[in-house]
Structures are given as C-alpha cells and as structure tokens.
Amino acid sequence: MKIIYELCDICGTCVAVCPVDAITVSEFKVEIDNDICTDCLNCLKVCPAKAIEEGE
Amino acid sequence: MVKDRYDIVVIGAGPAGSVAARYAAENGASVLMLERDREPGIPVRCAEGVSHNGIAPFIDIDKRWIASQIDIAKLTSPNGESAFMYNNGVGYVLERRIFDTALCELAAKHGARLITKADALDLIKENDKITGVKYRYMGETREVKCDIVIAADGTESRVGRWAGINTTVALRDIDTCVQYTLAGLDLKKEICEFYFGNEVSPGGYVWIFPKSDSTANVGIGIAGHLSHEKGPKEYLDKFVARRFPDATITYTMYGGVPTAATLKEIVKDNFMIVGDAARQVNPITGGGIVQGMIAGRIAGKVAAEAVKKGKFDAKFLKKYRKEWDKTLGNTQKVMHSMKEKFLFMTDERFNNLVGYCQKIPSDKFSLKALFTEAVKGDPKLMLDVAKSFVVSKIKLK
Numbered sequence A: 001m002k003i004i005y006e007l008c009d010i011c012g013t014c015v016a017v018c019p020v021d022a023i024t025v026s027e028f029k030v031e032i033d034n035d036i037c038t039d040c041l042n043c044l045k046v047c048p049a050k051a052i053e054e055g056e
Numbered sequence B: 001m002v003k004d005r006y007d008i009v010v011i012g013a014g015p016a017g018s019v020a021a022r023y024a025a026e027n028g029a030s031v032l033m034l035e036r037d038r039e040p041g042i043p044v045r046c047a048e049g050v051s052h053n054g055i056a057p058f059i060d061i062d063k064r065w066i067a068s069q070i071d072i073a074k075l076t077s078p079n080g081e082s083a084f085m086y087n088n089g090v091g092y093v094l095e096r097r098i099f100d101t102a103l104c105e106l107a108a109k110h111g112a113r114l115i116t117k118a119d120a121l122d123l124i125k126e127n128d129k130i131t132g133v134k135y136r137y138m139g140e141t142r143e144v145k146c147d148i149v150i151a152a153d154g155t156e157s158r159v160g161r162w163a164g165i166n167t168t169v170a171l172r173d174i175d176t177c178v179q180y181t182l183a184g185l186d187l188k189k190e191i192c193e194f195y196f197g198n199e200v201s202p203g204g205y206v207w208i209f210p211k212s213d214s215t216a217n218v219g220i221g222i223a224g225h226l227s228h229e230k231g232p233k234e235y236l237d238k239f240v241a242r243r244f245p246d247a248t249i250t251y252t253m254y255g256g257v258p259t260a261a262t263l264k265e266i267v268k269d270n271f272m273i274v275g276d277a278a279r280q281v282n283p284i285t286g287g288g289i290v291q292g293m294i295a296g297r298i299a300g301k302v303a304a305e306a307v308k309k310g311k312f313d314a315k316f317l318k319k320y321r322k323e324w325d326k327t328l329g330n331t332q333k334v335m336h337s338m339k340e341k342f343l344f345m346t347d348e349r350f351n352n353l354v355g356y357c358q359k360i361p362s363d364k365f366s367l368k369a370l371f372t373e374a375v376k377g378d379p380k381l382m383l384d385v386a387k388s389f390v391v392s393k394i395k396l397k
Ligand SMILES: Cc1cc2nc3c(=O)[nH]c(=O)nc-3n(C[C@H](O)[C@H](O)[C@H](O)COP(=O)(O)OP(=O)(O)OC[C@H]3O[C@@H](n4cnc5c(N)ncnc54)[C@H](O)[C@@H]3O)c2cc1C
Pocket: B011, B012, B013, B014, B015, B016, B017, B034, B035, B036, B037, B040, B041, B045, B046, B047, B048, B049, B050, B118, B119, B120, B121, B152, B153, B154, B155, B177, B178, B179, B219, B254, B255, B256, B257, B274, B275, B276, B277, B281, B286, B287, B288, B289, B290, B292
C-alpha cells in the first residue's frame, strides 16, 4: 500500500482498521510497512481523505 | 524535572487520558502523561458537541472553552421533513483546543505531570511484564519506568496492540468522517442540525454544530464498509454546495470514529486502556468525549487504588471493567446492536422516524417517548429493537 502524502491528514483512521498493525504514526507522518501488510485493503477503503492507493 | 519513574504513565492527553491522570493523581499516585502533539487538543478532530450534564461533574464550566450553547436539535429526514427537539438539558459546542488543555491543567493541579511532543514508541517489558514506556522527545529516545501504563491514545489505538490486545475495528464499526468549519453563514446558534438518509450520508449522518451565528462545524460520518466507492468528502461537498453555497471553509479535518462495543479486553497485568482507544464511544451518536472522561475517572481511581495496595495484576485491575460495564459499557452494547439496525434502515423508515419525532411535543422529547411513538406506527421496529436487547442479553437503564 502507498500513502499519498499530499492528501494524508494523519488522522489515524487507517491504523484502527489494519488487522496486522502494519501502519505507524508520528506527529508528522503515517507509514505503511509493506513487509507486514497483507493487502487486505481495509485502510484504503476507510481513508476519509482517499490518501491510500495500491502499490509500494 | 521529569523523573525516570512514576507509579502510572498515561499515553495520550485527550479527555480520557487527562481525566484518568487527574483521578489517579488526586488519589495519591504519581502520574506522568505523554502527549505526541505540541499541545493537547490539536489538531481538533471533533464536532465538539457535548451535554452540560455530561461534562459538569468533571470541570467548572468556563466561557473560555464554550463557543455556543445549544437548546434545540433539528432532525431532517430524507424527504426534507424536519422535527425539532428541545434537549434534555442544554448542550454546548466546545473549543476543544482550549477544553483539552483545561483538563490537562486540572490534572496538573492535582499533581500529574505532562510532557508534550513526547511520542510513545513502545512498551518496556521485562520477562513479559510491562514495566515502562519508551518514548521519543525532541529527537531523543527516552525511557520511563512505572507500575501501570494507561493507554489513552485515541482511535488509532496502537498502544493496546503492544500490550497484546486486539484493538482492530471492523469496517462497519468505524465511521469515516470529514468536517469543515464554515464561516459566512446565517444561522441560529442555539440550534444544532442532523440530516439522515442513504443519499445524504449512508450509515451515518450530516451535522451542523454552530459555533456562532455565522460559523459552524459542518461534517459527515459514513459507515466504513459503505465508503469505498464514494467517500465522505463527496457526500459532504454535495450537501454544503446545496445548503451553504457561499460559505468559506476555514478548517478542513478528516477523522475516524469507532462505533463498536467496548473492547473485549481493557485490562492486562500492569495495563489499562481508556477512551476511543478502548472503543468507549456511543455507537449511535459517535460521541466519545464524555464517555472517555467517565472511563478515565473509573480507570484513574482503580489505578490509584492498585498503587496503594501494590496490586497490579489484571485480576485486580478488572475492577475497572466491572465498574465501566455497570456505568456505560452494558448500555453501549445495546446501542451497538441498535446501530446495526440503523445501518440497514431504508430512507422510508428514516422518514417515518422523523414523523414520529414530530408527534412528540418538543419539550417532552426523550428516547422513550420516541420509542413509544415509533412502535405505534411501525410494529416491526419494536421487533428489531427487542432483538437488539435479546442479542445483548441486557436491559437499558
Ligand atoms: C469528525 C469527528 C467528530 C466528532 N464529534 C464529536 C462530538 O461532537 N462529540 C463527542 O463527544 N465526540 C465527538 N467525536 C469523538 C471524540 O472526538 C473522541 O471520542 C474523543 O476525542 C476521544 O477522546 P480520547 O481521549 O479517547 O482520545 P483523543 O482525544 O483522540 O486523544 C488521544 C491523544 O493521544 C495522543 N497519542 C496517540 N498516540 C500517541 C503516542 N504513541 N504517544 C503519545 N501520544 C499519543 C494523540 O495525539 C491524542 O492527543 C468526534 C470524532 C470525530 C473524528
């Protein structure tokens, strides 16, 4: 999964629905660890800012 | 000076964390709060609506953090019919930025410490036992030891995962939200508004919470499993273009509200979890400020008692679970299964519901009165609601 940083608001919604804890957050940035990600697409579906797309 | 050991470390300084810190400190524990952001309460991810009765037990009402007082709620159904309800007691639209800070100040007054720009990275464990928190402060990695960690890290709820609790929310149990603060409006600041229906906001609602006669928080939450094709922003933009075509957007914010039941596990040895992180949110309204504060108070008191007695195991800390279920947790469970019904409600039924509201004198409005009216017109609703009670095996207070 890939985050489009121009769109991401660092709201944490994607983190709440990730079943494998592949997404980390800091004050300034959200990151997806694609080694852990299982491509379930939960994060992409709920992101209110449409800031997640498929691919690495 | 920040010490390297406290009885209790609270992660997250939102309403749940700061209230937990306050009650723990007030009852004799030494407490440190870690907050990732530069200031509690920002960025605001909230419509800022609360009831007077909800917050008054926790803090003296102060004009500094009240934007407006709400006396009337207006519900609008998909067919455009509206019903007005005078609230049971007044409500407020807050300035969360100032409110959250005021709660932290209160915690500090009772002896709790707060560090901002302190981002918790992980729990420290020794022989599998939680003994502290590793955090990042101004580019430096630090450690603090403690007997109890209270996770109050909001929707994302990663800290619970570090403790081995499954905090993942199902798609249908998260509302995906966008909110604009709008200026240049012509409103009555004592009326808040709600719009329902599958065209307007599938599985959720649009809200207008006025902050003055010319400004308001206008937002939308839609159910996570219904947001894939069209996101909340598209629905909100359509609503705003129709209702407030000339408004100026002064603030845009995204967020997620867990509308689930409370987590199955909210304590572990040396560990508790409160607020949005524990999914202690009203699943129908999405309100979590007061719920988080109530949970924080219970958790803080139990944690302080644990410190006094030197008992930090899950068995002792379960007192928090018990007390929470009795206070709100059981009711939340019922509300959650009622919400499941709302998720599948047709527009026609929303129209009926607003119709029933219209039949109740506005100053006599209560959920019970609405239920009585609704059952008269829609016996199947009775069956649905009855099922929610059976499923959750508990009674509403
Ligand atoms: C769009 C929207 C509208 C809402 N409207 C309302 C409303 O009108 N009324 C209402 O009652 N509720 C509303 N809510 C819900 C309400 O905002 C939350 O329920 C409430 O803020 C929960 O409080 P909390 O203390 O549990 O978490 P939060 O207020 O989210 O606080 C969590 C804190 O933890 C910090 N944190 C997270 N991770 C770390 C870490 N690793 N280290 C250090 N700090 C960390 C965060 O920075 C944050 O400050 C709304 C929510 C949204 C998204």
